Amino acid sequence: MAVVSVKHLFEAGAHLGHKTQKWHPKMKEYIFGSKSGIYIIDLQQTLEKLKTAYEYVLNISANGGKVLFVGTKYQAREIIKEEAIRSNNFFVNLRWLGGMLTNFNTIKQSIVKLKKVEDIAGPEFDYVGVLKKEAVRMEKERRKLQNILGGITELRKKPAAVFIIDIKREFIALNEAKKLGIPIIAITDTNCDPRGIDYVIPGNDDSAHCISLFTSIIASAAIEGRKIYETKVNEIKQEKDKERAEEKKKAAAAAKKKAVKAKPAAKAPVKDDAAKDDVKAPAKTEAKAAKKPEAKAAEVVEEPAAMVAEVVEEPAAKEAEVAKNETVVTEPVVEVATVEETKKAEEKTEE
Numbered sequence: 001m002a003v004v005s006v007k008h009l010f011e012a013g014a015h016l017g018h019k020t021q022k023w024h025p026k027m028k029e030y031i032f033g034s035k036s037g038i039y040i041i042d043l044q045q046t047l048e049k050l051k052t053a054y055e056y057v058l059n060i061s062a063n064g065g066k067v068l069f070v071g072t073k074y075q076a077r078e079i080i081k082e083e084a085i086r087s088n089n090f091f092v093n094l095r096w097l098g099g100m101l102t103n104f105n106t107i108k109q110s111i112v113k114l115k116k117v118e119d120i121a122g123p124e125f126d127y128v129g130v131l132k133k134e135a136v137r138m139e140k141e142r143r144k145l146q147n148i149l150g151g152i153t154e155l156r157k158k159p160a161a162v163f164i165i166d167i168k169r170e171f172i173a174l175n176e177a178k179k180l181g182i183p184i185i186a187i188t189d190t191n192c193d194p195r196g197i198d199y200v201i202p203g204n205d206d207s208a209h210c211i212s213l214f215t216s217i218i219a220s221a222a223i224e225g226r227k228i229y230e231t232k233v234n235e236i237k238q239e240k241d242k243e244r245a246e247e248k249k250k251a252a253a254a255a256k257k258k259a260v261k262a263k264p265a266a267k268a269p270v271k272d273d274a275a276k277d278d279v280k281a282p283a284k285t286e287a288k289a290a291k292k293p294e295a296k297a298a299e300v301v302e303e304p305a306a307m308v309a310e311v312v313e314e315p316a317a318k319e320a321e322v323a324k325n326e327t328v329v330t331e332p333v334v335e336v337a338t339v340e341e342t343k344k345a346e347e348k349t350e351e
Contacts, residue, residue: 004050004217006043012210014203015041017190027190030202039190041202050214053185053199054221057161061225062232065160066090067185068152069215070173075208076165079215084151087219088226090159091151092173101158101176111153114145161185163218166205167192187214 009015017023017031017039032042057067069091071080077093084091092100100107117138121127125142127135162177164170164186177184178196185199186192187210194200204210 004047004213006047008213009043009046009203012204012213013207014046014210014213015043016204016207017041023190024193026193026195027188027202030188030194030200031190041190041204046202049199049201050217053201054217056183056199057163057185057218057221058225058228060160061222062228063160063225064229067218067222068092068155068159068162069218070096070162070170071165071211071215072096073166073169075206076211076215079208079212080165081151083215083219087222089219089222090155092148093151094147096170096173097148098172099176100152100173101180101182104155104158107149107152110145111149114142114149114153117142117145158182163215165211165215167197185218187211 015032020034020037020039023031023039030042030045032040034040060067067087067089069080069084069089071077071091071093072095080091080093097107120130120138121142125139127138130138158180159182161183162173162185164173164177164184167174167186167188168191174184174186174196183198184196185201186197187201187203187205188194188197189203189205192205194202201214203214
């Protein structure tokens with residue numbers, strides 16, 4: 001927490017409450033006394049409560065949460081806007097629309113409409129290509145929506161906490177936050193009811209100086225918490241990057257091992273094939289050696305068979321030749337016989 005003492009609070013006028021006729025009995029425990037018809041707030045309690053609220057906001061921001069700053073009274077508008085923008089949080093500083101938290105889906109439609117008009121207006125709000133009368137109407141609508149919803153255009157879910165100035169004026173925001181169970185941090189004056197507020201900061205909610213002091217402290221807590229959150233996120237990212245790098249190294253090492261194992265595995269089949277060829281070679285030679293004697297035996301068996309066939313064929317051939325010769329010898333005998341017969345026949349005739 002920034003260095004804040006009772007003196008700083010006193011100089012800011014945080015001890016000044018409302019008139020004694022306008023006080024709330026539930027604020028009695030935070031009242032030190034009265035002077036000139038005005039209640040004086042106990043600044044020791046204010047300082048303690050402020051430290052508690054500071055730590056809470058710090059923890060919220062350190063976990064990535066954001067705070068919604070609410071203050072629509074005239075002296076608080078610019079302060080709320082500046083501190084919320086400085087701490088990168090949401091704010092409502094002109095008017096709290098009913099249902100801004102409880103009926104946020106409807107509010108989203110107005111936010112979408114605002115963004116569409118801004119897109120048409122362009123970066124310099126020139127409304128290029130739009131008729132002058134239409135451009136005037138759209139610019140008027142844009143300014144209205146920007147004033148009311150400009151601080152919550154990036155709001156996507158309910159805020160982690162709500163910081164309210166003057167809960168008596170902002171009772172609608174207070175009730176909606178209660179309904180949704182959102183923690184409430186509020187500056188409570190002597191005329192306010194502190195019941196239902198999670199983190200009460202007793203103090204003057206009318207002085208611009210006092211509002212600026214309280215708001216800047218809460219915003220500083222949010223900034224410090226955001227730094228812690230960013231360091232955590234960066235550490236987590238670095239750890240993830242290291243894990244990914246280690247996983248990549250392990251994957252590369254595993255791939256190398258697989259490649260090394262795959263190379264001898266590819267050579268091994270070659271050796272096996274060679275061994276198979278070596279085994280097959282003697283088997284082939286043995287088969288050939290076994291086939292050669294079988295072939296020789298077949299030849300030996302075939303040769304006597306051929307010889308027998310030749311021996312059998314030779315007498316048959318000789319008999320055939322003899323038969324031919326006989327036929328050849330008999331034919332002239334037949335011819336001679338006929339000649340003799342003719343001669344005898346001729347002799348007979350001559351006689």
